[in-house]
Amino acid sequence: MTTTVVPDVTAAADRIRPHVRHTPLLRAEVDGRPLVLKLEHLQRTGSFKLRGALNALLAGERPGQVVTASGGNHGIGVATAAAILGLPATIVVPETVPEGKARRIEAAGARLVRAGTRYAEAAAAAHELAEAPGARYVEAYNDPVVVAGQGTVAAEIVADAPDVDSIAVAVGGGGLAAGVALGSGGRLTVAVEPEGCSCLHQALAAGRPVDARVDSVAASALGATRVGEVPFAVLSGPSVVSRVVGEDEIVAARDRLWDEFRLAVEPAAAVPFAAWLAGQVPGEVPCVLLCGANADWTP
Template sequence: MKNPPHALAPAPGDVHAAADRIRPYARRTPLLDLEIDGRRVLLKLEYLQRGGSFKLRGALNAMLSMSPDDHVVAASGGNHGLAVATAASLLGRAATVYVPTTAPEAKARRIEAAGARLVRHGAAFAEAASAALDVAARPGHRFVHPYDDPAVIVGQGTVAAEIVADEPDVDTVVAAVGGGGLAAGTALAVAGRRVVAAEPEDCRCLHDALAAGKPVDSAVGSVASSATGASRVGEIAFDVLAAHDVTSVLVSDDEILQARDRLWEECRIAVEPAAAIAFAAWLAGRVPGKLPCLIVCGANADWVAR
């Protein structure tokens, strides 16, 4: 799923403009300052965002940048669709969200509950996206890309902008990667600080792209794939990440689930597996820096500990 040909490269100043634009609608989520295993770490509790994930920020910024009369169309494994549905409800706009038949029921029912029209189509995200793009080509309709749109990327970057504003001594920010929108927005927002992009070993589209020097197709298969299951990193997102010398690290599914369970045991934070990826990388010692901040990015699952 390619970005529009007219898309312009996002810039750091665009993140601050997006923050001003979405402020009336998005929550400013808190930082939690912890010591775990004798090490200090900050958690950005973005799972407390409206809609249950950071995705609301990008959806709001994209929708506030288009005509208010456009019927918004999205394709999603779940979180982006819920963000679009939530943003549409907040802004009083119509939205249709396509999801694959494999989308978690917890996410699908929340999309419908937010007021969007939900369409289940195809067994994989690519099939749902193709159907959504066909509908979005109709007059009066507009497609909101889940990660490879400049307005979406800079909207996601407002998460990191809040982090560095609230704790200027942060030297590393860790973001989980699906299609790369959150990590790219983070790189734009952190003003020279280190960015670590964390991915599951079996959903590693950014890692493979960095190795190849360009976006390439990558296998998808992880406990976190409903949220990080892009088979190819976004082209705009990749250009931003490559230009900012972002570090890529991988974590196993076992490490992700152990990190998710430990978030519950240590903090009573209940999140979906994708939101534990950054914490998993930090627990495994793959995150450098004296004061890192980990983005706990979403909680749209019917969660139970193992």
């Protein structure tokens, strides 16, 4: 099986390597089936988002300041990337942002602005702020440079476990899943969403990105109302399949990761594991990508 990754992902890996963790894999057997877990929730910032944010800021001309909108994890990643590079950052979040994520954004040194009750309202406010001279808006997922940065996590998987033949990944706006599809050397990407936040699943059915409702325990991380055009172009390819899981399955999967492995992840990170438990992830040696751990909860 080939382990070649596309050039943009390779270049992204070279750029961000000094600043990110090469997160570990855990091989296990669950219910008599082999499984590889990618522990990306151990990444600096507690999620994969640092990868794309760093690649975006390192790939172009250095801005005077950084602005973005986020439901939480992207904001933490951008705030941390800006701090690493010595840049001021403003992160606009909806008023419904989980307090734990808001706290982590401010702890990274960024200015936190609350605007509206939905991500789209926060994004509109952030774009206005980004019109200031020298400001750079960092997209959460609808940017090929961000997607390439997220793809570096798949490049690590195939380098460390070349026998992996499928990778299950959670989908919000689609940036991580598209990066996995680009960086996995042709392996099957299983793109998994909650039933209540399934913008990719609905877009694939419609043949184009469409608006979708947002109602899930994982909404703070996966609550995009519409999949990005850039990720959709990648995720419409033949090496991607779309799956959805229910709310009870997500919570049960999160709790099982804690009970069985002592892995404390947020609900979004448990979404692909829920699909695997339900038999929705094919492959002789599948990998489940645990994408984040920025939630305050007790098992």
